[in-house]
Amino acid sequence: MANPLQQFEVKTLIPIHLGGVDASFTNASMFMMFAVAGVATFLILSMRGRALVPTRWQSMAELSYEFIASMVRDNVGTEERKYFPFIFSLFMFILFANLIGLLPYSFTFTSHIIVTFAMAIMIFLGVTVIGIVRHKLHFFSFFMPAGVPKVMAPILVPIEIVSYLSRPVSLSIRLFANMMAGHTMMKVFAGFVIPLGILGGWAPLAVDVALTGFEFLVAFLQAYVFTILTCLYLNDAIHLH
Amino acid sequence: MSEGKHLKPLDDLNVRLSKAQAEQIPPIRDGITSQGGSMSGFGVAMRIGVELIAALIVGVGIGLLLDRFLETAPLFLVVFFFLGAGAGIMNVYRAASGLGLAAGYARLPENVDDDGDGTNGRT
DSSP: OOOTTGGGOOOEEEOOEETTEEOOEEHHHHHHHHHHHHHHHHHHHHTSSOOSSOOHHHHHHHHHHHHHHHHHHHHTOGGGGGGHHHHHHHHHHHHHHHHHTTSTTOOOGGGSHHHHHHHHHHHHHHHHHHHHHHHGGGGGGGGSOTTOOGGGHHHHHHHHHHHHHHHHHHHHHHHHHHHHHHHHHHHHHHHHHTTTHHHHTHHHHHHHHHHHHHHHHHHHHHHHHHHHHHHHHHHHHHHOO | OOOSGGGSOGGGHHHHHHHHHHHTOOOOOOHHHHHGGGOOHHHHHHHHHHHHHHHHHHHHHHHHHHHHHHTOTHHHHHHHHHHHHHHHHHHHHHHHTTOTTOSSOTTTGGGTTTTSSSSOSOO
């Protein structure tokens, strides 16, 4: 039976070594470029008509724009529209990565924790810097909830700090675990189809069909969750409490 | 968007614009609980579990690093293991009670109806 984890192997396509650092162009890099190219193609081509009455493609692009715009408005605030381009790019990138990863023979780079963690730590650092720039030292009152007795501070403050530091970890693990678990499960069931033969093979095949639909849901949901949590973190840093 | 009455000339455009903008004052923070109403049970379980584990990972990580640099072998590992566990429980509590993932729970009492119009969030 084929190894269900084989699909996550990173293969070097073009070896590049810069001063001892392995910066090779891998299949992960290739699919990241595909995702960026896919987003760009989708948005540019579908908005080319700029029709007052949108075509199907144009309304898909407008829908995704509206979706994220209202998410930013509701969760971060009307004055914070300047963060919209970043959040929109983030959402489209993750969404396209997840969806492209569902194609047979493709590679899902969001199923690698280093990729999701890199995105999460960038967001975490950015949000923290925004918070410190906005509130100066007042930002650190974040770690001392108001109305708590002073006696509790030595325990509560470290707990709050650990809780704050766990944000990028939970953000990245959530996306990575969902994508990897789903893809592994699909491969495991697919591996049963041929060995069970023409009589029993239908059952795992049916499961795989259902899983494919479920994976589409997960691809959208996880892109959404990652984005909305970014919005919530941004909101916390801007408005404190 | 309402149609029809927008055939008016532009003279009261400013008034209409500011009115429309005033209506857009957002219900801040009603994040994942109200929007993710369609989230499956599996998704919720996943989220809660990850929350717990992540804090523990961070706590143990900090403990191990401090021990390595200060050479106080198991002391900080033990301390930060419990801090991490506490933070994990706190994260789970926040996620489950729909407070998002905010550090600090000062928001808890006034969060129930933050725009004061008795609608609790989205209008």
